[in-house]
Amino acid sequence: MIGIGGLGVLSACGPGSPATAPTSAPAPASTPAQGAPAQATAPAKAAAAPSTVTAAPTPAAAAGSAKRGGTLKVTLDSDIIGIDPHGASAGVDRNVYTAIYNGLVAPDKNLKIVPDLAESWTTPDPRTYIFKLRSGVKFHDGTAFDADAVKKNFDWILDPANASARRPEIVDVEQVSVVDPLTVRITLKNAFAPFLSIISDRAGYMVSPTARAKFGKDYPRNPVGTGPFQFVEWIKDDHVTFKRFDGYFEPSLPYLDEITYRPIPDLSVALTELKTANVDFLFRIDPKDVPDVKSTPNAVYLEGPGVGYQGLWINTAKGPLADRALRQAVNLAVDREALLAAAYFGIGQIAQGPIPPSSWAYDQSIPHVQRDVAAARQKLAEGGQPNGFKLVLKAQSNSPLQDKITQLIQAQLAEANIQVEIQTVEFGALLKVGEQGDFDAMSLGWSGRIDPDGNIEPIFHTNGNFNYGKYSSSAIDEGIAGERQTTDQAQRKQIFQQIQKTINDDAAYIFTYFPPTSFAALKTVQGFEVTPDGLMRFKSTWKS
């Protein structure tokens, strides 16, 4: 199967040899060491053997062959809606934030949380995080990045008046206090193990407080961060341009002079742009186009594991699937191998639960549900429907991929005497369908979070924000409470395994597929690393 183990990585060793990059080295794709080694922190201790959390030299910088200059032209699948990580944002926007913002911490390509604007951190107790900040860092507008700026950022998000989309993510933050200009202490209301992973994303990106105050509501169109690139212009529906920030805190980075992002909604047109070398880098690629990219002489296909999953949401509160045995019948009737081969063209991997292969909590030994039509029929009898039953499967309209998936599932379930009526609605309406619980089953995935908690709690906790299926299990709720209390990764992994087993036994969601993170690029693009979170990061990227 493609892309299970190795991360697709673009190497810095010349055109045409992308597969030879060091994929296994756990080199933090972070920053040259500047500060002294710092104290260990509990979560990081669990994440990997070394007991210090500090910056290490970047492999790209060490390579020394990287070339300065040039413009990288990148496609997006739709226009961004703003460049404010703390405001409203669409998924695609996050790929632009990475050019202009840094967080206190960041995920590396193995999803380990590594230093970014924070040089090191300690957690004296599970509720307290003390960050030692990198010194001499400036925002693009000249504002100094210090403990005060960090406090202002968190306080802005936490102020209900600003209606920040990030507030719920960090609502458990009790207080952010300035210890000294380069030290910040964040106190949580209660122990929350996923905290570092949460602030490695948008909630922890640092925005210039000066620019925030100056531009107010227009900030999303006038963004200022500390990142490797600074904002130049945004012509809506046409392009967003960033240029190299000469004052970036990692010496000699970035290599590129400029990045231009172009929203091209039609993926086949975007692919033609790549083939004709009008763009350098393709964001998102249809599984069906992968063979085409691979056979294009000047292009290369990049793939690594992702963080999300695909499958069917199940209404466990009403309709036929409120019956556990009938849910299990559906689970047994689905042919995941066929889905992978026919709908996803063999790209990616079959899912056995909510925790994808990129996660430290992933357990390879858990088998995925094997199709067993006889067993499914038995479950029908057990569920009091020996002659089968009918269910409504909702899915997104105008999506060839979803059409294929739902039709395959319809045919597969029919063989087990389960009649599926497919109803498609446009994506915005589908989210509403989910929220209102107006489905028996719904074909929709979960984009995924870095911490496994984020792939489970929202969907399967009784009070989860996305518990569309109204699933409730005291075992799960207790498990989540427990894994959040401890920062010991081994212990958490054990709890997650138990949770995963319960979800599967209850068939609370029909897991089918782990989508990979995939991109395509011209062979002239060097030094790009695929991160499982699917975001494009270009600070170490260069053009040969």
Added chain:
Amino acid sequence: MLRFIGGRLLGTVPVLLILSLGVFLMLHLTPGDPVQIMLGQDADPQSIAALRSELGLDQPLPVQYARWVGNVVRGDLGRSIRTHQPVMEAIVTRLPVTIELSLVSLIISLAIGLPSGVVAASRRNTSVDVASTGLALAGVSLPSFFLGILLILVFALWLRWVPPSGYTPFVHDPAMNLKQMFMPAVALGAALAGIVARLMRSSLLEVLDTDYMRTARAKGLSQQAVLLGHGLKNALLPVVTVVGLQVGALLGGAILIETIFALPGIGRLAVDSIFARDFPIVQGVVLFLALVRVLSNLIADLLYGQLDPRITRA
């Protein structure tokens, strides 16, 4: 004349009102919440509720509509829900793209349609006629998005004459601008070219059979003078009417074409905003497009009077 124009414009006010109400209701009654779509699947209910109330979307529908109409009357179309950009600004910045696209398509369709119609009519039932009408039929029948993809395949991928998509303002780089406009304009204008050619042919044939044409020929005028001097002018009347009506259709077609060719125009703005339930933008765009349609019909009517002095506006 001025009174006529004034009356026609005044008559559009109720049309626009009914239209905007219809669009408003359709958008709001369609399931889907702009805030939820904007914040994405991963957004939690608290932030959705906070943003909804900030945007006034938690108000009853009549209140929302009345507020919108009140603001429009004062010249304020509101701001985009997604980007906070003023609706007027969003439309105005995209206008040049769509106007250029429509204009170039119009020119292309007339440049192809008129001559081929005239040639077909003057050589009725010859192979030239058959070829011309066949092509016209193809132009009318081919869906524009399909033609667009075909053009990309041929001119961008195989021949590499033009880039596959994108837009460069004319003032920045005229050559690149025209290169990028070529495929979308042809894709959009093909249908109209076909319509114009067919209409021109039949209209000219009709005119050619009239008494005054025979008189003109009898006077000893050359075939060319008869055709172009007398025939064409009279045959153009129905063509002008139809082209006037088709300008609206061009704008409609621009919606698809702009999305395929990644042009930052009004059509793409409309599509994206509909999917995002960005109500203020959709309503602003619909209002604007309706106005354009009304105006283009009016202009066609006025031109009609110029071409045919018998039509007066007493």
